[in-house]
Amino acid sequence: MKQLSKLESVIFLLGGVLMVVGAACFAFGFSHPQLVQVTSWGFLLGTILFSVMQAMQVYEGPSLVIHRLKRMQYVADIFFVLSGISMVDTVYAFLRRWFENYETYITYFYNKWVVFLLIAALLELYTTHRISHELKKENNQ
Structure with a gap:
C-alpha cells in the first residue's frame, strides 16, 4: 500500500476531523x-479532502x-461526498428546482445525507478492517 506523505497525512486527518465535527455540529x-x-x-x-487523500493511497x-476492497473503498468515498452534497442541500435546497413538487423533494432527497453517510461509514469500516487483515496476511507469507 502506497504511504501518504506527511502533508497528505495531515490533509487526510484534517478531512476526517472536519467530517466528524461537521456532522456532529x-x-x-x-x-x-x-x-x-x-x-x-x-x-x-x-x-472531499478525506476521499481524495484516500484515493491517492493506491495498492x-x-x-x-485488496484490489477489490480498494474499489469498494472508492464507492464509500463517493457516498461520503454525496452525503456532503446532500447536507449542503438540506441547508440551501439548491436541488429543489429539479423536482416536480416540494413533497417529492422532501420524500426523496431532503435530509437524506444521513443515509449516504451510513452507507459510506459501513463500507469504510468493512474495507478498512479487511484491508488491514489482508495486508497482515500478505506480509506473513
Missing part, C-alpha cells in the same frame, strides 16, 4: 441556523482481494 446545531450553514460546508470540504501489490 449539523446534527445538534439546528437551534443555531448560522452554525448549520457553516458546518455543512465544513463537512463537504472534509469529505500496487498482486492481491486481487
Whole structure:
C-alpha cells in the first residue's frame, strides 16, 4: 500500500476531523441556523479532502482481494461526498428546482445525507478492517 506523505497525512486527518465535527455540529446545531450553514460546508470540504487523500493511497501489490476492497473503498468515498452534497442541500435546497413538487423533494432527497453517510461509514469500516487483515496476511507469507 502506497504511504501518504506527511502533508497528505495531515490533509487526510484534517478531512476526517472536519467530517466528524461537521456532522456532529449539523446534527445538534439546528437551534443555531448560522452554525448549520457553516458546518455543512465544513463537512463537504472534509469529505472531499478525506476521499481524495484516500484515493491517492493506491495498492500496487498482486492481491486481487485488496484490489477489490480498494474499489469498494472508492464507492464509500463517493457516498461520503454525496452525503456532503446532500447536507449542503438540506441547508440551501439548491436541488429543489429539479423536482416536480416540494413533497417529492422532501420524500426523496431532503435530509437524506444521513443515509449516504451510513452507507459510506459501513463500507469504510468493512474495507478498512479487511484491508488491514489482508495486508497482515500478505506480509506473513
